Amino acid sequence: MAVFVCAGCDAVLTAQVSRVALPAEVHQIWGNGTLLPVLMEAGTYAVDLEPSGPPWRRWDEIGADEAAERGVYAPVFALSYGAPGAVFVAPGDTRGTVLIPERCGGFCCGLDGRDGPNLACERCGRAVATRIDDCSYWQSVRLDPEAVRGVPAEDVAPEADSWQALTEPRDRTPRVDQCGRWSPRWAAAAAVTLAHLLAASDGAPVAVPDGPVADLFRHALDTLLPAGRPARTAALAGPSLPAPDPEVDIALVPTHPRTGRTWQSPGTVAVPLAGDIWTQLVSPQRQLPIPVAGGMPDGVFRDDPLPLHPHTLFRPDWGVFLHTLARLPAVRERWLREIHERVRNRPYADPF
Incomplete structure (x- = not known):
């Protein structure tokens, strides 16, 4: 400190x-x-x-x-x-x-x-x-x-850098607010990861698993990358998960919440994802049908509060995306520069 x-x-x-x-x-x-x-x-x-x-x-x-x-x-x-x-x-x-x-x-x-x-x-x-x-x-x-x-604070124990911080109890960043709007923090974090995913794709389509990962990235990847070539496969990887399958080409890995270091995944291209967002994709919180304490009458299920669902398709933040992509050396390649210029010239076009 x-x-x-x-x-x-x-x-x-x-x-x-x-x-x-x-x-x-x-x-x-x-x-x-x-x-x-x-x-x-x-x-x-x-x-x-x-x-x-x-x-x-x-x-x-x-x-x-x-x-x-x-x-x-x-x-x-x-x-x-x-x-x-x-x-x-x-x-x-x-x-x-x-x-x-x-x-x-x-x-x-x-x-x-x-x-x-x-x-x-x-x-x-x-x-x-x-x-x-x-x-x-x-x-x-x-x-x-x-x-x-x-100035270093006195009489303070040094802080740990272990990946245990990803599993420690803490307030999570909700992906959707009470009005069904996507969180700007999620939009920013996904935009950073999307830029790295494009660079790792080498211009080929990228397939992502169904579920929350697809909610964040599938539409943007399908819109920005051309079809026709064999798809590269991306999947979550990290400290609490088994090693990726051999057919996985790209690993979506967490960045350490304190140091910013990226988890290394041998044998795959590692693409960073904010640690808090990665944790929620790996172990999403689920709506309980009954209160944690106490009980409800037989045959009655809890319906308040209702689960939070977005009312629009997820859109990464185009400004954060361009800021990140412009700082990746791969953007000098013609196909990726064309994507950069397309988004820069029409920042509110699909998928942003």
């Missing part, structure tokens, strides 16, 4: 926080006028290793060669030339900061960080972070890596 302090005066700026993997939805913009919840769980932080924040340069100023040196292999609107290593924390975990009034720009419902860091150290006045809480953005505080530094 760590505490982040002001690089100028050493004032404490956060509570004690534990590092976790960067969420897939960190760059997501969801809906129009939608108020999203907090990005980071309380007591956690994540580090974005890419540059973030202003200044920005557009693609036509950068060029393909310079972008490739940055690890971006397909056109994007603009790239940040700010400092890498921004630290994301929950707004409730910040301490000793005040808003900078002249930097509080936003679209309609809050702050979006367009004016640069908008939080200052209360003690010395140094700009240290950016609060984001406008509509369509996940609520977060992004600590400026050049204005803060992390």
Whole structure:
């Protein structure tokens, strides 16, 4: 665990926080006028290793060669030339900061960080972070890596990196809300995995098993990949599952919720899937016909609350998909670049 302090005066700026993997939805913009919840769980932080924040340069100023040196292999609107290593924390975990009034720009419902860091150290006045809480953005505080530094917390036992974390009891991210709308977290996580699935397909169709995996990926794969070639087979694999069958070509494996490491599956191409989503696909929670405690009269089954079912076909997040695909070297191949450009030019077309 760590505490982040002001690089100028050493004032404490956060509570004690534990590092976790960067969420897939960190760059997501969801809906129009939608108020999203907090990005980071309380007591956690994540580090974005890419540059973030202003200044920005557009693609036509950068060029393909310079972008490739940055690890971006397909056109994007603009790239940040700010400092890498921004630290994301929950707004409730910040301490000793005040808003900078002249930097509080936003679209309609809050702050979006367009004016640069908008939080200052209360003690010395140094700009240290950016609060984001406008509509369509996940609520977060992004600590400026050049204005803060992390200090290890004292008297705290080291955290385990075992894969046991995937099976520990914790609140799961529901795939559908009470109104039947798909979760934006699921849409972001599936978009990351879809980009990697396409790269692993080598342009051939990909067959996925029936059930929740098919709900997330089958329609998108069938829409984006051409038919006619022998299909490659994808299946779930991971720490609680037996080794994949020999005919499985692509393994959908979890990423560690704390370290972000990807589970390795010998003999197959490993495609990452967010650990929380992977766990729910492996062992989905089922609706109980009777209460956990007590009982109901004979012949009567529980029908409240009703199981949550989506009212639309699942659609991955096109913005997260393009962000991920542009950073995969395979996108330089002609067939995959054509998919990238098709989605970029018509982002709301099927399957997005």
